[in-house]
Amino acid sequence: MTDWYDGPRKGVADFEGKPHYYECPWYVGIDAGSDELAEDYLLTPLDAETYHLALEDWAIWERWEAAFDAGTVTLATHPALPEDRTRHDEIEELLRTKLVTNRQLCQRAKGVFSYEGAKRFVEWTIIP
Template sequence: MTAIAPFAVVPELPYLCRMMGATTAGWETVHTVHDYYDGPRNGIADYRGVPHAYKCEWDDAADDWSVVFLLSPITPEQLAAVEEDWSIWRRYLAKFQQGTLEPDDKHPALAADWPRHTQLQATVEDALLVDEARAERAVPEFRGTIEPEHDFKVRWQSSSE
């Protein structure tokens, strides 16, 4: 069997695991993906059952993304704000993809949602901050899709770095 690279997006993984008699236990929820480049790089996901901000480390020596992600826990209030703002973004994205945006709609929110998006912005930005000095480090394996529906899961392996 071919090894799957860390942060590989594998939509057929549950099917392959069932065919091989393996389990998909240990998969956790990816609440949001705020930055995506060849896979999720920044957002909110559960780590050991608790919502955390995740951020991919940059490897200066390799001049590329590391396989190691930094993780910092967030509060229930931050999670609520992030999820509400994520819903605002998804409504905007749906209208954009349908080609039905109105003139006052602007990225990343519909005109009707803009005031609430603005209210949530500071809380969301704070939630996404990762304190590198205190962060936990882990290597993710993502599965799922970003489009047309956000449907990601992640399984974390501890990192000794």
């Protein structure tokens, strides 16, 4: 997950066994005023390298979150521990142009997210 606002808004996930970038249409301007689209997402296929970079950056954030919750770092270090900052910045720059919705390739889907401890799951249903 790369963005959260009242629920997952952007991130990466498997769909039909392949990596995809998901983005809530509210962020990309589709019917921005409609609450009805709050759980609808656009899914864009990703290459494996981009997917793994996004997962690596997520792991960096999870380490930061654990340290923040333990009180060993402050919000000023967000979103990476000092020892992870350089790598986070490198990944962030690489992902800036890769984690985007491709209007020619994307599919619209309903996403139902669930959580078991720190694990996150999503079930996608394509919207025709």
